[in-house]
Amino acid sequence: MTAAMDPQRRGQLLGIKLRALVGDHVGRAVEAEPVPLLGGSALVDADVAWVLVDGDASRLLGASLAWAIRHGASALNVVADVGGGTVARRAEMFDFPINVWFPQVRTLLPTVAEPLPERRSASMDNPDLIEMITNSGAVVNVEHGTIAGEVRGLEICRIVDQPTVGFFAELSNGIVPASSSNGALDRGDGVRLEVGVGAADREAFQMLHGDLPTAEALMSVVATVITHRSASARQHPLNRLGVERYLRWEAEQDPSRVGLASLRSAEPPAPRPNLKDPIPCVAAGSTADDQAVHVVFSSGVDLDAVPFVADVQRMVGTPVRLAVPTRDLVPVTREMAELLLKPIELIALD
Structure with a gap:
């Protein structure tokens, strides 16, 4: 098994890479000393900021731009293998010169701005499940084709078209007693209501309630969330999310x-x-x-x-x-x- 590279050594190599990429791009030697940033590297050359992102850059335009502003740069160049399309799209909305590049060996290629994701409509042909959400005291929230129930902004259930293995596997910590699939209502047609605090990537709290029917489990979860989700409540996982x-x-x-x-x-x-x-x-x-x-x-x-x-x-x-x-x-x-x-x-x- 190959040992993981020491972070300091990796940072040094990323700095060397960035300086080489910038030098080849501008056609001269770059004297500026790179500094660590965003797990990658950054430098300012001839009043222009350069940021090399090591990983997904899709949510790092702000940090890159903040760094450029703080260092008095008149323009920003972001170099990224992943997520550059999102950065390029957002960069178009700023009155500040921002270029996004994809590194190909030692050549920088312009990154094409990706369009916003196509907005999916949600099927509302599940009146029984939607009614169960509203009757529990939760609010129906529809986002990008997903129908979920929220309590004070926290998702506590969602309608899915197939069982989700491990949907409530992580971060349980005994907030609510766990159980098997009894906390989900399956109508037999593949559409089901899953009860629990969750998100699309299946990282969630285990919040299923023993042998309670789904309607009762849902109301119990609503009551639990309301208790913890208020301005006066003590710190708790349910109000930190x-x-x-x-x-x-x-x-x-x-x-x-x-x-x-x-x-x-x-x-x-x-x-x-x-x-x-x-x-x-x-x-x-x-x-x-x-x-x-x-x-x-x-x-x-x-x-x-x-x-x-x-x-x-x-x-x-x-x-x-x-x-x-x-x-x-x-x-x-x-x-x-x-x-x-x-x-x-x-x-x-x-």
Whole structure:
């Protein structure tokens, strides 16, 4: 078995690679010393920032752009093997020179911007399952062809068209007693309601309830989530997940928090990859004079929130606002927001 490379040594090699790629591209020696960034490497040459991403770059445009801004660069070049198409698409929405490249040996090839994922419609031909979700006290949420039930922004169930092996296998930690498939209602036609806190990549909490029928299990989960998912609740896995969606839920209850008269959840530009990682979410609303507005909610210092907004701007034709907790609204987020071709309003949530 080959031993894993020492991270420091790998960082040095990535720096050497980046300097060689940039040198060959500009046709001269590059004297700038590379520094570690994003698990890859970065340097500034002739007032231009270069970032070599080691891995998936799809959610790293913000961090790359923040680094370029902080180092006084007048342009940014991102070199990535994976995820460059997403970066290139988002880069088109900024009033700042951003180029994205794919490394082919020692040649840099321009990366083509990928379009937004095609939006899938969900089949609503499951009124019995949808009714069960609503009767439990959960809210039906439809995103990219998936019908799920949410409680205060946290997914607790979803309708699937086939059993999902291991859907609730990870992160159980005894939050709710576990059981077998008794917590899922299968109608016999392959369509079933799976109960539990989960996400599309099957990383989820085990939240099935013994021998309870699905309806009772679902109501029990709703009650458990409500207990832990409130502003006054103690720290708990159920309130650490999907904080941005909890913020959206709060704003739906009181749209004036984001300066609107009405607000409802809306689909994001792309499917949410998993539950554990914080990913901004979207809501659609209107002002008191009935002007349509979209709001992006983010939590934590998410440097990729503004590039996410860029995708939302491409998806919708309305003004877009970015709402984040006051403590998370850092100066570099404001600076990146000012670089968007279409201006946005920043909202600090108390």
